[in-house]
Amino acid sequence: MQHIDERRLEEDIEYRFRYVAGYIGFGEEDERAIRESSALTLPLVPKIVDALYDAFHRHDATWRHFLPRQQGKADFGASLDRRLNELTPGHAMIKTRKHSLGRYFVRLMTQPYDTAMIQYMDAMGRIHKAETHRARLDIPLVQMNAFMGQLADVMFTLIRGLELDPAREHALIRAYSKVFWLQNDLVSRHYLRLER
Numbered sequence: 001m002q003h004i005d006e007r008r009l010e011e012d013i014e015y016r017f018r019y020v021a022g023y024i025g026f027g028e029e030d031e032r033a034i035r036e037s038s039a040l041t042l043p044l045v046p047k048i049v050d051a052l053y054d055a056f057h058r059h060d061a062t063w064r065h066f067l068p069r070q071q072g073k074a075d076f077g078a079s080l081d082r083r084l085n086e087l088t089p090g091h092a093m094i095k096t097r098k099h100s101l102g103r104y105f106v107r108l109m110t111q112p113y114d115t116a117m118i119q120y121m122d123a124m125g126r127i128h129k130a131e132t133h134r135a136r137l138d139i140p141l142v143q144m145n146a147f148m149g150q151l152a153d154v155m156f157t158l159i160r161g162l163e164l165d166p167a168r169e170h171a172l173i174r175a176y177s178k179v180f181w182l183q184n185d186l187v188s189r190h191y192l193r194l195e196r
Contacts, residue, residue, distance in 0.1 A: 013186075017118045020185050021178070030175035031113055037164075037172050038109045044158045045105045049098050051154045052147065057089055062143050066094060108179060118186075125187035141191040148184045152177065 009016045021027070034041075056062040067083055087094070104124070111117055128139040156173050164172065 010189075013122050014115055014118050016189070017121075017182060017186070020182055021113075024178050024181055026113075026175070026178035026182060029171070030178055033168070033171040033175040034109060034179070037168070040162050040164075041109050041159070041172075042106065044155075045102050045109075047158060048105055048151070048154055049102050052101065052150060053089060053094065053098055055147075055150050060084055061140075062146070063087065065137065065139050065143070066097065113179075121183050122186045122189075124183065125190040128187065129190040141188065144187050144191075145184070148180055148187070152180050155180075 004019060005015070009019060056066070063084055067087055107117070107120065125144075128137050128144060155176050159169060159172055159176070162169070
């Protein structure tokens, strides 16, 4: 039986990542499946981003987080509907955000899951929770969880459309499933530690 330092899980992000990765079986074979398929998955990035932003745009609870804050806090007044309607998917700010999300996927598809990647994935949680980051984003955990679920569905559907041989398809879906669980843990930790 392996001893796990539970206090260190909360204090050492790399230790935490390696523990969860080992627990769910994410390792070199998964990284290899992701990297070796990157020539096929990289062209999917715009489709992934568009699908995710289509889902954001369908719900005011997610789309409102793309609105600029007014006077340091979100505007939930009568002007919210008007402002939401003015923020179209073609808005320059949305295009910038989509570009950033695309860079995130490119990195997941091409880079090793080393210390730099672990810190990058952890930052995805930190930047979306205002209490843990200097940015004024404060995305509720339920919206982050919905995003991660939508991401998995979109990614797996697109992978199935690649018509890979069954063993390769299975390995790639399993690898990304593990990555998304690891990412979700690194997002959730920034929310859950505030409750302690």
